[in-house]
Amino acid sequence: AQKVTQAQTEISVVEKEDVTLDCVYETRDTTYYLFWYKQPPSGELVFLIRRNSFDEQNEISGRYSWNFQKSTSSFNFTITASQVVDSAVYFCALGQFQGAQKLVFGQGTRLTINP
Amino acid sequence: DVKVTQSSRYLVKRTGEKVFLECVQDMDHENMFWYRQDPGLGLRLIYFSYDVKMKEKGDIPEGYSVSREKKERFSLILESASTNQTSMYLCASTTSNDRLFTDTQYFGPGTRLTVL
Numbered sequence: 635a636q637k638v639t640q641a642q643t644e645i646s647v648v649e650k651e652d653v654t655l656d657c658v659y660e661t662r663d664t665t666y667y668l669f670w671y672k673q674p675p676s677g678e679l680v681f682l683i684r685r686n687s688f689d690e691q692n693e694i695s696g697r698y699s700w701n702f703q704k705s706t707s708s709f710n711f712t713i714t715a716s717q718v719v720d721s722a723v724y725f726c727a728l729g730q731f732q733g734a735q736k737l738v739f740g741q742g743t744r745l746t747i748n749p
Numbered sequence: 750d751v752k753v754t755q756s757s758r759y760l761v762k763r764t765g766e767k768v769f770l771e772c773v774q775d776m777d778h779e780n781m782f783w784y785r786q787d788p789g790l791g792l793r794l795i796y797f798s799y800d801v802k803m804k805e806k807g808d809i810p811e812g813y814s815v816s817r818e819k820k821e822r823f824s825l826i827l828e829s830a831s832t833n834q835t836s837m838y839l840c841a842s843t844t845s846n847d848r849l850f851t852d853t854q855y856f857g858p859g860t861r862l863t864v865l
Contacts, residue, residue: 643789667850678753679792679839679856686849725791731848734799735780736807739791 636661638728640740647716648748655711655743657726663687667729668702668709669737674722684729685709716747752776753857755840761863768827770860772840779845781823782854783807783815786837798823799846830864837861 637660647653659668666687671679683693685702693700697714713720726740756771772781780799784792784807794807796815804815812834816824823842827834838861841854 638791640791665848669853671856677758677837677839677859679841679854681853681855684850684853727792729850731850734797734805734846735843735850735854736794737792737854739784739793741789741791 636663636728636730636738638726638738638740640724640726640743642743643741644744644746646746646748649718650715652712652714653716653745653747655713655724655726655745657709657711657740659707659709659726659728661728661730663730665730669727669729670700670709670711671725671727672722673725673742679725682711713745718747718749721745721747753840753842753855755838755857755860757860758858759861759863761865762827762830763865764831766827766830766864768830768862768864770825770827770838770840770862772823772825772842772857773821774823774840774842774855775821776842776844776855777820778842778855779820780843780854781817782841782843783813783823783825784839784841785809786839786859792839795825830862832864835862835864 639658670682727737753774782797783795798817814826840857843854844852
């Protein structure tokens with residue numbers, strides 16, 4: 635069975651601190667995709683990154699970085715020098731093709747950046 | 750820019766009512782999805798559709814049905830609303846049903862449904 639666990643329900647930090655959001659996944663498949671989405675207060679999920687199971691290179695995009703480790707089945711997300719605008723709920727998701735595209739989401743982590 | 754719109758941001762209904770949640774996308778996407786979002790559970794897939802008049806059950810289809818008569822519109826129907834269907838409902842769409850997840854799913858703003 636596919637499963638995504640985001641053990642951190644809520645995180646609160648002061649602006650400019652670095653913060654890491656954890657994501658652990660379970661799957662028996664060798665081909666899969668991992669995603670991070672951001673859900674600001676407006677409600678719609680915003681796509682941040684997609685990573686396939688054959689590409690373990692870490693990725694950096696501005697203040698955002700992602701650490702994919704197959705050995706520990708983790709795909710963690712770090713925000714460097716956090717800002718108030720980073721406050722949102724963040725979801726990690728596992729994508730597998732089972733006759734159709736299916737995304738399995740984690741529980742989400744509510745991140746609050748305090749000024 | 751892809752736009753996915755949902756007919757209502759907030760909806761209050763009574764137990765037993767028939768409820769329609771509408772979703773429209775303007776980018777000619779083939780695939781459309783309905784999720785519900787609950788605290789501590791993340792998003793769970795209710796139904797999806799990869800073509801007009803086609804539908805597939807997701808992980809939690811019980812108590813729901815869907816309709817896709819036109820490519821741009823995907824409706825979620827609660828035949829007889831119950832209090833345990835109080836939730837946030839999110840619609841999403843994507844271009845094609847490809848194995849590589851080449852295109853992301855684009856989400857609407859959600860409908861917060863309260864069933865009294």
